[in-house]
Structures are given as structure tokens and as C-alpha cells.
Amino acid sequence: MSPYPDYPIPADEEQRLRALRRFAVLDTPEDPEFKRIVELASAVLGVPIALVSLVDRDRQWFLARHGLEAQQTPRTMAFCAHAIAEPELMEVPDALDDPRFNTNPLVLDEPKIRFYAGVPLRTGDGYNLGTLCAIDRKPRVLDPHQRVMLQLMADLVMRELDLRQRSMQCPVTGLYNRSVFFRFGQQEFEQARAESTSLALFNFDIDDFRQINIRWGHQAGDQVLLDVCAVAQQLLGHEDLFGRIGDEEFSVLLVNASISRATKLAEEIRQAIAAMRGVFDHSDYHPNISGGITQLADRDQSFADLFYRADQALYLAKGNGRNQVASLLVD
Template sequence: MAPYPDYPVPVNESHRLRELERYGLDQGSDDPQYCRILELTADLLEMPIGLVSLVDERCQRFLCRHGLEVRSTPREMAFCAHAIAAVEAPFVIEDAREDPRFANNPLVLGPPYIRFYAGMPLCTHRGYNLGTLCVIDTEPRQFSQQQRHRLAEMTALLMREIEWRHQSRLCPLTGLHRRDSFFELAEKEFRRARENHWPLALLSFDLDNFRQINMRWGHAAGDQVLIDLVALCQSLLDEDDLMARIYDEEFSLLIVGKDDAEAMALAELVRHSATEMHGIFSTSEYRVCLSGGISSIASNDSCFEDLFGRAEQALMLAKNNGRNQIARLLAQ
């Protein structure tokens, strides 16, 4: 057990960790743009050390570093672990030796001999703190309101860059993950479900006769149908579920933590709710109909692609059986 108090854990921790994973920031280490913002922050605030930290389940890792060589520290040592759970932002420690939470911390007693710390959470548009933009000094110091404001402004600038990078991985029309990034994240969910013996299901579905919409009302109308359908689906999903646009009018929905009956009920709710959509068809008898295929993780699945392939087969069954229905396929 560490000789210093445990770090606080955010109340939304499990959702926060998934959000961190889904932002894919492990691929952006030492990114020149991120590093430039960090260097400007350290220079502006006249601090010898600056970090862009990401607080993972067991450690904090540094997306960018200024004035420090290490790439990560255990989470129990991380000042940033306190910053992401703090009520007030920025989180400021003027002299770590005088604070019982940090007085016995190895990073205070030994290199880099932290005395002063100020960290501003990297908060996503959904309200999850991924980590911090922080500055550190080896001498105690005060932090003025002007300096706090500057740190907040630089953090906002950094988050705009992070959000822009994140959005570039998504479908520009629907805001959903594309096939490649979806498969990457879904494989992680598959491994997590397998290790923890959690239920996991996949629904693959597409719009019946979608091309008729484009031909009759135009492509702008077709795009609006996709946008409305995605908004509808997301209103029905739980926080950890993951939706993606796989092809033009085909979507995948990874259903996390629901057993077979619950997953099937959600699939039918999506299908039925789609038929109730009005929007551009409020003066028409046309109704959106979906065909879907669903399957759940099985003991003989070796990877997510096994589950995906089975859901695709189930989707073909639904189409061949007359459409506007959900077909379920069990593992052999």
C-alpha cells in the first residue's frame, strides 16, 4: 500500500475510461501540434515543466512532455489523478510539501521534486476528463487569477485540437465511427467482455430500399434520413454502446453489457422506432424500415470479426425473409 492517501476516482470512471479509449489518443504521442501548445503554455506561465497527461486505469501517460523525460507514472503518484476528479478547476497545489495528500509522494520527495502543480482537465464535449494540461515547478509559488485564466485558455485551445482530430476519424455526415476505427474499438470491447465474462452483442442493420429515397426525394433527403436515424438510435442507447456507419446505408451497433433478451429487445425497439420517424416524410405515407441481424459473443469466437461475420449472416437472413425484421443467429 502506498504511504500516501489514495487518489479520488471520478464518479463516471468506467464511462470516462471508455471515452479515453475511443478518442484514440495513444496514436498521437509527441504530436508536434500538441507539443507546441504545451511549450507555449509553459513559456507563458514561466514554468520549467509542462505535461499533457492522460489518466488511464492504472497509470498516467504523457501525450507530450516539456522539461521532463519520463513517459508515465503510476496513477497513485499522479497529481493529475486528483485534478480530473476535483470540483474546482484548475487544480492548484502551491507547495506539495505542505499538503498531506502529496507530502510523502515519491515525486515530491525525489526527482523531479515537485513543489508547485497546476492542472486543468481535458474535458470532452460529453463531459469526461481524459487527463490534464498541467504545469509544474520545483519551487513553491502562488498562482494568480490571470495565470489560472491563461491555463484555462490554453487548455481550451488544446481541447479544440484534440476534438478536431477525433472528429476527423468519424463519418462527417453522421458523426459515427467509420469501419476501421469501429473494428479497432470493438475488438477492445470484445477482449474486455471475454476477460470479464460480460455479455456483448452486435446488431448489423440497414435501411430497406434506401435508394428509393435518393431517387424520389434527392440525395439531400437521403442524407437527412441517415442523420435522423442516427440521432434516434443514439437516443435509445446506453453510454457504453458503440455505433458505426459500416457502408453507405449499413450500420453496426455494439451492445455492451446486455444479455441476449435485452439486446434483442433493443434491436426491435430501434426497428420499431424507425418506422415512427416523420421528418421530411410528414406529408407522405413512406416509412423508414430496417432489416437487422443480431448475434452475441460465443465461447468459440476468437476475435470480434467472428461476431461481426455472424451478425452479417443474420442480416442477410432478415433481408431474404422479407425485410423489415430482425433475425438472430447463434454460434455453431
């Protein structure tokens, strides 16, 4: 049993953790951009310690730190584990007077936290990844100007994280590019193996897409890509991973999904795209897709095994006449 009160678990915890992983910054070398922000926070607020803390499943990991040697701490000890459950700034004037923290080893021993203020690092879709926090070894209270400054610096952290995430995305569709999709796919593969949960994969491409570019130009082709993505995204859940794998090929990783759910969803996407109508140079265009689905199997050694089997199923669908979904399952 923990010697101090449990931290709150956000209602959207699993989705929050997936959002955190998809920024791909955990366990990376310290970055000078984030380092400058925590140094600025320390100077502006007059505190000895400032951190960019990311709250993982069982730990808080510091993307940047000033005034603290530790790279991470258990989540059970993390003030930030409480702060991410708050909509705005969480301020603790004196940790010894707060029953949530007055038995915490980080208060009773080094770094002897007395004051804490943390602003949640919130994504555009509402997930709190962690905090930008300021820590002092003596009790204090921020004044209104300092609270505003801490919020502005937290906004800078999120802007930098968002810029880095956009660099991992296809510039046309905003989906993850192939290399990033494979990286996240491998993470989901390893988690599914560790937790004995299911994964399903749906690969699809747009039939005769090159003819669109030839007949109407690349601007028309880009519009078709955007429209197809928009239709598919309306049917996907927040936990599903969607990537553009090639010129006209896409992949959807369905987390905790049975093959029956994957089959149903794939067919819904195919039918929704087939119902689309486009007009280019007064000519009607009716897109279709071919797709392949598969499910995580005991023999799979990596995410790549799952992916290439879904691709084989896609080739089966194309070989059988296109505008259909085929499945390929193994034990």
C-alpha cells in the same frame, strides 16, 4: 498498501475510460501540435515542466511533455488523478504541505514536484480525460492572469482532440466510420475477454435506401440517415458504440449486454424507426430497417468474428422479408 493517500475515483469512471479510449490517442507518437502547447505553457507560466496528461485505468500517460523524460507514471502517484475529480483548476502551492502528496515519490524524489496546477480536459459530454498541467520544483502560486492562460491552453488541447475525433467520424451522421468502429470494437473485444464480460452486436440497414436517393435525391437520403441515427441514439446508452459501416448500414456494439437486452433494444429501435414519417416532394416516406444480432462467443478470435456473424443474421432478416430482426448465436 500504498504509502500515500488513494486518489479519488470519479463516479462515472467506466464511462470516462471509454470516452478516453474513443479519442484513440493513448500510446501514439508525440504530436507536434500538442508539443507546442506544452512548450507554450512552460514559457507563459515560467515553469520547467508542462504536460498533457491522460489518466488511464492504472496510469497517467503523457500525450505531450516538456521538461520530463518519463512517458507515463502509475496512477497512484499522479497529481492529475486528483485533478480530474475537480470541476476546475486544481492548484497545489507546495506539495510538501499537502497531505495528499507529501509522501509521494514524485515529490520526495525526481522530478521533486513542489508546485502543481492542472486544468481538467473535459469532453463536450462532461468526462475529464486528463489535464493540462504545469509543474515547478519550488513552491509558488499562479496569479489570476496565469490561471486564465492555463485554462485557455487546456481549451486548445481539447479543441485539437475534438478535431481529431471528428476526422474519425462520418461527415453526414457524425457516427464513427467503419475503420474506427472496428478499431474500437477490437478494444472492447479484448477488454471483454480480459474481464470475462459480455458483448452483443446489432447490425442493421435501412430497407430500400437506394430507392430514396433515386426517387428524391441524395439530400433526402442524407436526411433519412440523420433521422434514423437520431431515433436510434435516443434509445442507446452512453457506453454503447454506434457506427456507420456502409452507405445504409449501421452497427451498435452493446457493452456488458446480454442477448436478451440486445434483442429487446434492437426491436425497440426497429419499431421506433418504423414509426417515423417523412415527406419528400409531397410523397410520404415510411422507413423500415432489417437487423441482425449476435453475442460474443468462446470461439471468437477477434471482433471481426462477432461482426460478420451479426451481418449473417442481418442477411437472414432480409431474406425472411425485411423489416425484422434476426439473431444468430453460437457456443
